[in-house]
Amino acid sequence: MSDALVIRRAPAGTATRWTCRDLLTLCKPRVVVVMLVCSLVGMLLATPIPSPAAVAFGLLGIGLAAGGAAAFNHVVDRRLDALMLRTARRPLASRRLPTPLALAWATLLSVLGIGLLHWQVNALTAWLTLGSLIGYALVYTAFLKRATPQNIVIGGVAGAAPPLLGWTAVTGQLGPEPLLLMLIVFAWTPPHFWALAIHKRDEYARAGVPMLPVTHGSAFTRLQVWLYGWLTVAVTLLPFAIGMSGVVYLAGVSLLNLRFMTWNWRVWRGRDPEAPLAAFWFSIRYILGVFGVLLLDHYAHLWRLPGL
Numbered sequence: 225m226s227d228a229l230v231i232r233r234a235p236a237g238t239a240t241r242w243t244c245r246d247l248l249t250l251c252k253p254r255v256v257v258v259m260l261v262c263s264l265v266g267m268l269l270a271t272p273i274p275s276p277a278a279v280a281f282g283l284l285g286i287g288l289a290a291g292g293a294a295a296f297n298h299v300v301d302r303r304l305d306a307l308m309l310r311t312a313r314r315p316l317a318s319r320r321l322p323t324p325l326a327l328a329w330a331t332l333l334s335v336l337g338i339g340l341l342h343w344q345v346n347a348l349t350a351w352l353t354l355g356s357l358i359g360y361a362l363v364y365t366a367f368l369k370r371a372t373p374q375n376i377v378i379g380g381v382a383g384a385a386p387p388l389l390g391w392t393a394v395t396g397q398l399g400p401e402p403l404l405l406m407l408i409v410f411a412w413t414p415p416h417f418w419a420l421a422i423h424k425r426d427e428y429a430r431a432g433v434p435m436l437p438v439t440h441g442s443a444f445t446r447l448q449v450w451l452y453g454w455l456t457v458a459v460t461l462l463p464f465a466i467g468m469s470g471v472v473y474l475a476g477v478s479l480l481n482l483r484f485m486t487w488n489w490r491v492w493r494g495r496d497p498e499a500p501l502a503a504f505w506f507s508i509r510y511i512l513g514v515f516g517v518l519l520l521d522h523y524a525h526l527w528r529l530p531g532l
């Protein structure tokens with residue numbers, strides 16, 4: 225019996241017993257928290273002491289909009305999510321939560337988030353955040369995800385925006401540095417996601433989602449994880465190369481890259497069946513680590529630590 229058949233689902237019309245926790249689940253809170261860490265680092269790198277109001281309203285606005293985008297993703301994907309074990313227990317896929325309520329929740333969060341950014345932060349950040357929201361909720365989820373194995377590469381632009389949004393929230397303008405921070409997350413997205421997609425290949429195949437391991441096979445995807453891993457390494461060296469960060473960053477990011485590429489190498493070799501999932505989980509610690517050492521280096525410079 226296929227996994228799709230053993231997934232327990234409530235019959236249509238029995239969407240009862242939802243809790244507030246389900247509304248939180250719709251927002252993909254752990255993903256949003258990591259995004260907010262990236263936004264905060266973007267803010268702190270942009271200016272030595274950013275205005276507390278811009279930081280607070282910026283994070284709140286970006287967080288609400290990202291949570292709203294994630295809730296739209298749950299709405300659009302509710303039937304697809306019901307076909308995969310990893311996602312079948314989600315509030316909409318399991319029919320615990322009524323779809324109109326989820327739609328209203330997604331709209332409320334998005335309007336509040338973009339409105340707050342426009343009203344209390346600046347128009348540039350509000351428009352860029354709206355672009356990311358539409359990019360993820362509509363362009364990626366409704367179209368790209370079902371259309372092409374390059375879905376996450378193109379859709380990755382939306383997910384990579386948070387550090388840039390943080391930067392514009394406190395400065396009101398774009399520049400090469402925030403674009404570089406965005407590029408780091410963009411290059412990291414394929415190794416982050418394809419590692420998981422290799423592990424979940426059969427589920428995606430059964431659900432008919434054209435993720436790279438489904439359309440081009442696991443071996444090809446493992447190679448792409450390895451190659452995009454190197455691209456990520458190259459991009460993470462740019463902040464040092466252009467003088468944006470110093471030796472503290474270089475040392476920290478080199479250690480992280482060593483570990484990141486060790487996992488990507490294990491994925492590429494394909495001898496350890498546990499490697500893809502372990503590499504996926506490490507990728508999250510890695511991106512937090514990269515932004516962490518960017519910040520550490522920034523303050524080491526500001527405080528003029530001897531020798532740095």
Ligand code: HEM
Pocket residue numbers: 254255258259262310376379380381383384409413416417420508511
């Ligand atoms: C289009 C780009 C991206 C794709 C396709 C993607 C895909 C995924 C998927 C499928 C999961 C598993 C979710 C689950 O099991 O519920 C996941 C988890 C996660 N992703 Fe990504 N991701 C992307 C971008 C990002 C970005 C930009 C960040 C943060 C900067 C991020 C942070 C995380 C975190 C923290 C988790 C773990 C969530 C948990 O613990 O439940 N992702 N990602």
Ligand SMILES: CC(C)=CCC/C(C)=C/CC/C(C)=C/COP(=O)(O)OP(=O)(O)O
Pocket residue numbers: 252255256259286289290291293294297301311353354356357360365369382383385386
């Ligand atoms: C405004 C702003 C900054 C927007 C960013 C929105 C956001 C929360 C992006 C998250 C990226 C992500 C987890 C993609 C996976 O979607 P999926 O549908 O492939 O994964 P799933 O199957 O786990 O739902």
